[in-house]
Amino acid sequence: MGTVPELFGSMVFDDRVMKARLSDKIYNSMKKTIEEGADLDISVANAVAQAMKDWAIEKGATHYTHWFQPLTGVTAEKHDSFISPSPDGRVIMEFSGKELIKGEPDASSFPSGGLRATFEARGYTAWDPTSFAFVKGKTLCIPTAFCSYGGEALDKKTPLLRSMQALNTQAIRILRLFGNDEVRQVRTNVGPEQEYFLITKEVYEQRKDLIFTGRTLFGAKPPKGQEMDDHYFGIIKPRVAAYMEDLNEELWKLGILAKTEHNEVAPAQHELAPIFTTTNLATDNNQLTMEIMQKVAAKHGLVCLLHEKPFAGVNGSGKHNNWSIATDKGENLLSPGDTPHENAQFLLFLCAVIKAVDDYQDLLRLSVATAGNDHRLGANEAPPAVISIFLGDELTAVLKSIEEDKPYLDAGKEVMKLGVSVLPKFQKDTTDRNRTSPFAFTGNKFEFRMLGSSNSIACCNMLLNSAVAESLKQYADKLEGAEDFNAALDALIKKTIKDHKRIIFNGNGYDDAWIKEATEERGLLNLRTTADAMPRLLDEKNVQMLTYHKVFSKAELESRCEVMLDNYCKSVSIEATTMIDMAKKQIVPAIEEYISYVATTAAAKAALGPEISCKFEKERVARLSVLVDQIVERTATLEAKLAEFSDIADIIPAAEFIRDEILTTMESVREAADEAEVLTAEKYWPFPTYGDILFSVK
Ligand code: ADP
Numbered sequence: 001m002g003t004v005p006e007l008f009g010s011m012v013f014d015d016r017v018m019k020a021r022l023s024d025k026i027y028n029s030m031k032k033t034i035e036e037g038a039d040l041d042i043s044v045a046n047a048v049a050q051a052m053k054d055w056a057i058e059k060g061a062t063h064y065t066h067w068f069q070p071l072t073g074v075t076a077e078k079h080d081s082f083i084s085p086s087p088d089g090r091v092i093m094e095f096s097g098k099e100l101i102k103g104e105p106d107a108s109s110f111p112s113g114g115l116r117a118t119f120e121a122r123g124y125t126a127w128d129p130t131s132f133a134f135v136k137g138k139t140l141c142i143p144t145a146f147c148s149y150g151g152e153a154l155d156k157k158t159p160l161l162r163s164m165q166a167l168n169t170q171a172i173r174i175l176r177l178f179g180n181d182e183v184r185q186v187r188t189n190v191g192p193e194q195e196y197f198l199i200t201k202e203v204y205e206q207r208k209d210l211i212f213t214g215r216t217l218f219g220a221k222p223p224k225g226q227e228m229d230d231h232y233f234g235i236i237k238p239r240v241a242a243y244m245e246d247l248n249e250e251l252w253k254l255g256i257l258a259k260t261e262h263n264e265v266a267p268a269q270h271e272l273a274p275i276f277t278t279t280n281l282a283t284d285n286n287q288l289t290m291e292i293m294q295k296v297a298a299k300h301g302l303v304c305l306l307h308e309k310p311f312a313g314v315n316g317s318g319k320h321n322n323w324s325i326a327t328d329k330g331e332n333l334l335s336p337g338d339t340p341h342e343n344a345q346f347l348l349f350l351c352a353v354i355k356a357v358d359d360y361q362d363l364l365r366l367s368v369a370t371a372g373n374d375h376r377l378g379a380n381e382a383p384p385a386v387i388s389i390f391l392g393d394e395l396t397a398v399l400k401s402i403e404e405d406k407p408y409l410d411a412g413k414e415v416m417k418l419g420v421s422v423l424p425k426f427q428k429d430t431t432d433r434n435r436t437s438p439f440a441f442t443g444n445k446f447e448f449r450m451l452g453s454s455n456s457i458a459c460c461n462m463l464l465n466s467a468v469a470e471s472l473k474q475y476a477d478k479l480e481g482a483e484d485f486n487a488a489l490d491a492l493i494k495k496t497i498k499d500h501k502r503i504i505f506n507g508n509g510y511d512d513a514w515i516k517e518a519t520e521e522r523g524l525l526n527l528r529t530t531a532d533a534m535p536r537l538l539d540e541k542n543v544q545m546l547t548y549h550k551v552f553s554k555a556e557l558e559s560r561c562e563v564m565l566d567n568y569c570k571s572v573s574i575e576a577t578t579m580i581d582m583a584k585k586q587i588v589p590a591i592e593e594y595i596s597y598v599a600t601t602a603a604a605k606a607a608l609g610p611e612i613s614c615k616f617e618k619e620r621v622a623r624l625s626v627l628v629d630q631i632v633e634r635t636a637t638l639e640a641k642l643a644e645f646s647d648i649a650d651i652i653p654a655a656e657f658i659r660d661e662i663l664t665t666m667e668s669v670r671e672a673a674d675e676a677e678v679l680t681a682e683k684y685w686p687f688p689t690y691g692d693i694l695f696s697v698k
């Protein structure tokens with residue numbers, strides 16, 4: 001391996017490579033496309049394709065693919081080789097601008113949520129020049145958007161890019177009002193912290209539930225769990241350290257700024273955080289990171305679990321979406337400034353976020369809704385399903401003083417009057433103490449903590465960007481027409497605080513009293529499951545906002561809602577089917593075998609004479625027999641309910657049936673089986689237990 005700076009980005013066709021390999025003319029027009037979204041000329045595309053191919057071949061590539069993010073949640077690629085026959089019967093390696101710009105994968109195998117029925121089966125992929133191409137294995141990967149022939153987005157990148165555009169448009173209007181004529185682009189930046197579990201391949205392969213569903217469907221609590229808190233930031237085991245080293249190297253080659261790594265709360269749980277970057281790049285990078293994490297694990301004889309809740313009773317895995325808004329001049333618009341003027345601008349952007357989060361709580365909640373994440377949210381280890389914002393006491397007090405038109409006093413000293421004085425600096429350590437908040441201000445960025453570990457960050461960011469664009473639009477509409485800008489600004493900020501302060505909560509988000517206060521007194525939403533949250537996507541106010549900003553068409557929203565709910569139903573049905581299989585073919589036979597052993601022992605003991613006690617054997621056989629009956633009966637109920645489920649035609653009642661009938665029956669099967677596990681001798685149990693799995697990496 002070379003030095004880190006040599007290694008970093010060595011597999012990426014980035015700005016440095018373009019500068020070195022393209023003529024000035026081509027490079028400049030590429031830059032214009034990347035930075036200002038200018039149209040790409042085909043002659044430019046041809047030149048870029050040529051340079052990209054030559055570079056990729058030097059890196060060992062033989063194929064290229066349009067790399068995209070369909071609604072399934074994983075990335076998709078269809079490889080084509082560069083090979084092209086030449087007249088002399090040999091081959092040459094070719095790649096044209098046309099092939100770079102547009103691909104035509106068969107869309108019929110990707111979910112479209114009904115869009116395909118009305119439009120064509122084929123779709124096309126279009127190059128996103130704002131995200132760099134890279135070589136992975138022997139393939140040149142070209143980040144692309146994926147659309148139907150009618151132009152409807154079938155992926156996550158397209159609406160994300162549209163939301164960035166919407167936010168850019170509205171934020172620039174606001175900046176112009178503050179007299180800033182230089183900024184040409186406003187972008188959001190994201191740094192996603194990624195949690196995961198590492199277990200050995202040996203234990204993984206013995207668990208059908210992990211193989212088919214990514215989580216354990218059975219398993220009694222281990223004797224040693226996370227009670228000791230000795231894993232968090234603890235010493236990293238050599239095997240894990242070797243994995244992390246290898247992983248970092250692979251990520252660095254792909255230009256991903258993997259920076260911190262540490263153990264997490266649960267045994268076998270770890271975290272990786274990259275340095276933040278532009279949202280669409282951060283999204284591509286996070287998808288790649290998840291893929292590489294799994295690949296590198298396989299090389300080390302390990303399995304990387306990205307499921308949100310692989311183990312019941314043990315902390316699940318989330319992802320923290322650290323988000324900020326910045327200009328192309330490098331100014332972070334969520335950073336309190338040094339002058340009164342900057343402060344006013346900061347407060348307006350802050351208010352835009354507060355308003356957006358309150359107005360579109362439902363969108364943020366549903367943006368992270370999956371069957372897996374439903375197990376985490378509100379389970380006292382992750383934020384509740386209720387959205388609220390943590391601002392910290394200091395900033396909350398500043399807002400209160402503005403609302404009440406009183407000067408803000410800090411240690412007796414007046415430090416804040418809108419447009420006149422300077423805001424105190426909010427140190428990260430004074431703002432980041434609360435880890436229970438779903439949406440926390442951490443000094444110069446917001447950290448959205450509800451994401452599940454396997455969620456694509458595209459989903460929450462496209463909705464967050466859109467919601468903030470809407471606040472900014474409403475502000476700009478008012479301010480542009482105002483006679484007295486400062487008075488209008490003051491009124492706007494006051495009104496926002498008054499109307500939306502219910503969303504601000506600095507207390508403990510895990511507290512039951514908070515959920516009661518939030519829902520009963522403050523009227524905040526508590527959308528507990530995917531079945532509750534997802535249909536909200538189609539609420540009139542949401543459709544209106546998202547179509548106004550051209551992030552989605554109505555048809556796209558309908559299709560997405562359908563796909564996400566279908567995904568929820570499918571995930572849980574697969575779990576239920578796996579559960580039935582394991583219960584019938586593994587668990588019941590294992591318990592019966594143990595019962596037979598205990599009963600045989602009892603009979604042998606009884607034969608020795610009446611003075612020998614068989615109390616233990618009798619009690620054990622009695623209890624296990626009850627449990628076996630329960631498992632068998634409840635499994636049969638689950639089968640019957642699955643059959644009933646398959647007859648439900650409409651997606652919303654289907655999702656509700658999954659929530660109310662299938663998941664609850666699954667819990668009852670598990671309850672009986674987990675009790676039986678504790679009562680059955682270890683060598684009879686048919687697969688590795690929680691203790692075996694969680695402490696499998698030595
Ligand atoms: P934590 O204490 O939550 O672990 P860190 O300060 O280490 O937080 O940062 C976590 C993530 O936030 C990192 O990915 C980091 O790059 C990202 N981050 C830092 N500043 C910003 C910013 N201005 N915008 C977006 N993300 C940021």
Ligand code: MG
Pocket residue numbers: 193320447
């Ligand atoms: Mg964090």
